[in-house]
Amino acid sequence: MTGPRLGVIADDLTGACDLADAVRDAGGRAVVMLGVPEPGLRLPPCDCAVVALRTRTAPADIAVAESVAAARHLLAAGAGTLYQKYCSTFDSTDDGTIGPVADALRTLVGDGSPAPSIGTPATPRAGRTQYQGHLFVGDRLLSESPLRHHPLTPMHDPDLIRVLGRQTAHPVALLPWAVLHTADPARALADLLDTGAAHVLADALTDDDLDRLAAALPTDRPVLLGGAAGFAAALARRWTPDRTNEPPTHAADPGTSRALIISGSCSARTREQIAHFDGPRLDLDAVALAEGRLTVDDLVDRLADHYRHGTGPVLVSSSADPDTVRGTQDRLGRDRAAQLLERAAGQLAARAVQDLGVRRLLVAGGETSGAVVGALGLGVLQVGPAAAPGVPWMIPAEGPPIRLLLKSGNFGDPELFRTAWEVCP
Ligand SMILES: Nc1ncnc2c1ncn2[C@@H]1O[C@H](COP(=O)(O)OP(=O)(O)O)[C@@H](O)[C@H]1O
Numbered sequence: 001m002t003g004p005r006l007g008v009i010a011d012d013l014t015g016a017c018d019l020a021d022a023v024r025d026a027g028g029r030a031v032v033m034l035g036v037p038e039p040g041l042r043l044p045p046c047d048c049a050v051v052a053l054r055t056r057t058a059p060a061d062i063a064v065a066e067s068v069a070a071a072r073h074l075l076a077a078g079a080g081t082l083y084q085k086y087c088s089t090f091d092s093t094d095d096g097t098i099g100p101v102a103d104a105l106r107t108l109v110g111d112g113s114p115a116p117s118i119g120t121p122a123t124p125r126a127g128r129t130q131y132q133g134h135l136f137v138g139d140r141l142l143s144e145s146p147l148r149h150h151p152l153t154p155m156h157d158p159d160l161i162r163v164l165g166r167q168t169a170h171p172v173a174l175l176p177w178a179v180l181h182t183a184d185p186a187r188a189l190a191d192l193l194d195t196g197a198a199h200v201l202a203d204a205l206t207d208d209d210l211d212r213l214a215a216a217l218p219t220d221r222p223v224l225l226g227g228a229a230g231f232a233a234a235l236a237r238r239w240t241p242d243r244t245n246e247p248p249t250h251a252a253d254p255g256t257s258r259a260l261i262i263s264g265s266c267s268a269r270t271r272e273q274i275a276h277f278d279g280p281r282l283d284l285d286a287v288a289l290a291e292g293r294l295t296v297d298d299l300v301d302r303l304a305d306h307y308r309h310g311t312g313p314v315l316v317s318s319s320a321d322p323d324t325v326r327g328t329q330d331r332l333g334r335d336r337a338a339q340l341l342e343r344a345a346g347q348l349a350a351r352a353v354q355d356l357g358v359r360r361l362l363v364a365g366g367e368t369s370g371a372v373v374g375a376l377g378l379g380v381l382q383v384g385p386a387a388a389p390g391v392p393w394m395i396p397a398e399g400p401p402i403r404l405l406l407k408s409g410n411f412g413d414p415e416l417f418r419t420a421w422e423v424c425p
């Protein structure tokens, strides 16, 4: 059996689903594995195997160790090329994990000396573009976008060469848009690598730019690739689709079953989606959890009351505006607040599936989604129909017959919490 063409190490779960969706849209078959796979885990046939980790905000040494373990598994499974998936908004802290993980993976794929890393977070379908090394979110610089208020990874510097430069001791270089558009971008990229660039971040404004970058990659030396969903899709567009051994879809009929939304994302987009949601809502309050005034048992009881009158969806949410989040973090500490909320979200999801028969679960937020699937004990997810670009329904290959929509905070249109159910497989 040949291995996947692309082995992806994703630093969060919603990002893994986003990339898998983009690869599938480009004609490739992708599966998502949750956490560092057990040694004997057999991969379903696929072109792209994504290991979803929870390393985006982890201490760098842990992120490196888990990423290396995931990468070794992917290489042992025959992965042709490794791809480091990070956020299209480059979410990280200055001692953050993108640089240290890239440096560790470069060593793993290098041929004697570490391989260079080449990539870009640009993902035009999500409105992320890179120009002169600066990242734009729609028509705003990253630092002027809502990402400057992220509860865990506020992004204040739009110059990615500088941002990555703070996370690695090795030279970071820019492949500018104008160079990508010269007659021989492959030569230009090779020259950049020959001058000693260890990390190359490429400008890209459109999918065509990403296709140019994919076509310009060196074939005479190993490389580590990296970026978000956009560049991975460009790689997949170069593959010849092979539809033999299509993975089976796990049979279930959750179409009319109980539905639950758990939201821990505080992004502007998620808060808009909550504002447009007109179903019942329960609050998940970190301070009340910390003081014991709210427990998961209370929430399960209140959910059960709602399901006596219908199948939902019911929304359980801690999402709040930046001032409220800051107030909670000042009282509890940033990490404690996040831990309390994530643990409660995971326990609630597990109880909802086991005790209340919930079969359709929409989770908003990358960290929050990681906590939920961790608590559900799932292993491999297959990609189902997308409710929005980058937001596919995911189907567990084994385990409870549930459907999961794991939404990045920034994705989906404002009506998503009402409309996502229409395409649930
Ligand atoms: N009201 C709140 N106060 C403080 N932290 C919060 C609150 N609500 C959610 N959080 C935390 O903020 C983080 C949001 O991250 P995440 O779930 O990845 O969402 P996103 O996809 O928008 O980045 C989580 O760790 C979550 O537990």
Ligand SMILES: O=C(O)[C@@H](O)C(=O)COP(=O)(O)O
Residues within 6 Å of the ligand: 012, 014, 015, 016, 018, 019, 086, 087, 088, 089, 126, 228, 229, 365, 366, 367, 407, 408, 409, 410
């Ligand atoms: O690249 C992206 O924007 C997404 O795939 C992603 O990583 C989402 O992360 P969260 O916003 O933390 O869900």
